[in-house]
Amino acid sequence: MRGVVKPLLTAVCASLLFACSDSDNKLPEVEPPTTPPDPQTTDPFLRVTHASPDAPAVDILANGEVLADLTSVDYQVSSGWISVPDATYDVQVEALLPGDTSITAIEASLTLEDDKTYDVIAIDTTANIMPLVIENDLAEVTEGNVRLQVVHAAPAAPMVDVYVTAPDADIAAAQPVATASFMDYTGQVEVPAGDYQIRIAAAGTETVVFDSGSLSLAAGADLLVLATENVGAGESPVTLLVADGTSSFLVWDASAGADLRVVHAVADAPAVDVIANNEAVLVENAPFLAATGYLNVPAADYLIDVAATGGGATVIDDAAVTLAQGQTYTAIANSELASIGLDLVMDTPRRIATAAQVRIFHASPGAGDVDIYVTADGDIDSAEPAFSGVPFTSPVLAETGYVQLSAGDYFVTVTVAGTKTAAIETGMLSLAAGSIYTAIAVDAAGGGLPPQLILMDDF
Structure with missing residues (x-):
C-alpha cells in the first residue's frame, strides 16, 4: 500500500452506523455490480481507468490488440472488470490525436496472477502521464458490508485528509480514514452498508x-473511489469517480451547482432580461451579440423567461430547462423575434493538451444552408467543406x-451551401492546443445578410 494511510479506527466504524440525514444531495443507492469478480474463478481480473485530466480519449491495447472493446475511453471513465488469463501482457495506452492519428502515451509490461484483481489507472497530466497499478487479492465482500478503496488521483490537489462518516457528522470529532498525497491510495476497507458522507479536507485542517x-x-458493493481533478462546475478541486465493477459514475461536490451562460443571437430583438422562475433575474439588459460569462446556479429545473429590458414584452415565456449537478451549459436565444427560440446546449469545458477544440453554431436565419471550410491558407477553390449543407x-x-484540430494557423470560411461564395471569412486564426474556441454565426444587426460571428471562450 502506497502513501501515508491511517487505519480506520473502531470509533469511526461506530460513527458510520448513525441514522441517515435529510440531505437534499442524497443519491440513489450504489448497487453491487451485476457481474462481480467470482472468487471461485481463479483467473485475474483487470479494470482500466482514464484519470489524466488534460489527456485526450484513449484506446487500450494488450499485446497489440484492443482490450475488451476499450476504444475512445474518455477522462473520468472506468471499465468494468475484465477476466483475463494469468500471463504477462504488453499494455499500451494510445492517445487519440486530431486527424485520426494516435500516439503511444503509456507502454508497460504487466504480469497478472491468478486470484488477484488489478486496477490500471492512467494518471497525472498528459506531460507526465503514467500507469498506477493497484493489486488486491480476489475476495468476496463480507455479507452486509460495502468495500471501499480510495485513490488520490488529482495532480493539482495537495495532500488531503479523507473523512467517511455518517451524514452530517462533525468531522472535528472524527478521524480521517486516509491522509494522502497525489497517487497515494488506501487498502480495501469494509464497512456496514448504509448512508455515508465523504468529505475531503486539506491535510491537517478541517477546511x-x-x-x-x-x-x-x-x-x-465493491467500490474504487478516485478523487479526480474537477473539470466541471463548482469550486471544488476534485470530483469523485466511483468504479463499481460494472461501470463508473461521478459524485460531484454537493455545492457544485451548474454553470450557465446566455447568448443573445436574435438580430431583430431588443436588449433583453433573462429571468428564472418568474423572479430571479439572471441577466439584465443584454443586447444583440451579447454573451455572458458563466454564472453558477443551483442544479434544478427552471422556467426561463426572456423579456425586453425595461418591462417590455415577454418574448420567451416559461421555457422549461433542467440544469444538472456539475454540468456546464450555454443558453442561446435564436431565430427572429417573431419566431424566437431558446436552445440549451451542454458544454464540455475540459481542455485537452494535445488539441485545440473548435465548435461552430449556425444561428443565422438569413444565411440558409451553409458549407463550412477549415483551411490552412483561406483558399477554398479546390477544397472540400469540413461541414456541408449545414441548415438553419x-x-x-x-x-x-x-x-x-492540431495547434496551428487556420482560416474558417462559411459559404452558401454548394457555392464558393464566402459569406463569412475569419482571416487567419492561430489556435493553441489546450484551448477551446466557440463561434456562433448570426445575422447582421436588424436581421438579414451579411452574417457575422459571436466569438466566445478563447477567441
Missing part, C-alpha cells in the same frame, strides 16, 4: 474542499460539435 452529501451504499434550424441549432 472541507469536497463534500459528497449523503450517499447510500448497498450491501455487496430553431429552436435547436445545428452545430459542428467540438472538433479537435
